[in-house]
Amino acid sequence: MKGIVLAAGKGTRLYPITHCICKPLLPVYDKPMIYYPLSLLLEMGITDILLIVPPEDEDAFKNLLGTGESFGARLTYIKQYDRRGIADAFILGEDFIAGDRVCLALGDNIFFGGGMREKLHEARNSTSGATVFGCYMDDPRPFGVVEFDENGRVISIEEKPQSPKSNYIIPGLYFYDSRVSAIAQGVEPSARGELEITSVNNAYLAMNDLHVVALDKEVSWYDTVHANTLLSAACAIRDYRASSGREVGCLEEIAFKNGLISHEKFLEVAERIKMSDYGKYLMESVKKAES
Secondary structure (H helix, E strand, C coil): CEEEEECCCCCHHHCCCCCCCCHHHCEECCEECCHHHHHHHHHCCCCEEEEEECHHHHHHHHHHHCCCHHHCCEEEEEECCCCCCCCHHHHHCHHHHCCCCEEEEECCEEEEECCHHHHHHHHHCCCCCEEEEEEECCCCCCCEEEEECCCCCEEEEEECCCCCCCCEECCCEEEECCCHHHHHHCCCCCCCCCCCHHHHHHHHHHCCCEEEEECCCCEEEEECCCHHHHHHHHHHHHHHHHHHCCCCCCHHHHHHHCCCCCHHHHHHHHHHCCCCHHHHHHHHHHHHHHC
């Protein structure tokens, strides 16, 4: 399976903090936002990753992440000149996908918490069709909302409804089979002029090939659209680390634990940034691995 991170959003609703930098490069607690979606892909063993970035910020992403070698990945970059909606990722990335299965992570969505790793692998192991997550929200209206029948099967998905048919929404992590690029090519722009991911999901639903994995209450999800959710995500990550002793979105640690980088590479990266809190955490992880 290949991975795509759609990281081309300017974050206009966060102006002025995003006036000179795109949203996925903003800090969320102790690391750039882009680390969090990348960490989900690494957790599943997905290392062949396409980053879709704004043309003016490509160098900044490359300066931050390079080729991905420090965390066991192979990064490819492509520029999105026109922001045409989430489904455009599969059109831009068609050659990269090359008939493989693919996981798309949104560059501004953050997931963490107990049981998340198991849910990721459950979704990754789905061999056909589309698999998405279902997340309970008190107010689901700003999102794509899932409607279920009495047997728990998905019967509809509606984008940003004023009268939601359930409290379950689809957050920004999606798994598709090799048909997704062709399906995205056939999507008509919505009233707001975008190629909606809901249209792709509905196409799979019409083929009776859409699967929903419900997230447990222990899993936290943040869509960092506004300053309040950006702050809430940072505070939640800080508190989770303090209470559990585990880091969130630590690319090098995940890569090492999953056998994607060697002990020597892990130590090399930790040594390079050991003066920072993030680097100190890596050094502690190295010591634990050596003991």
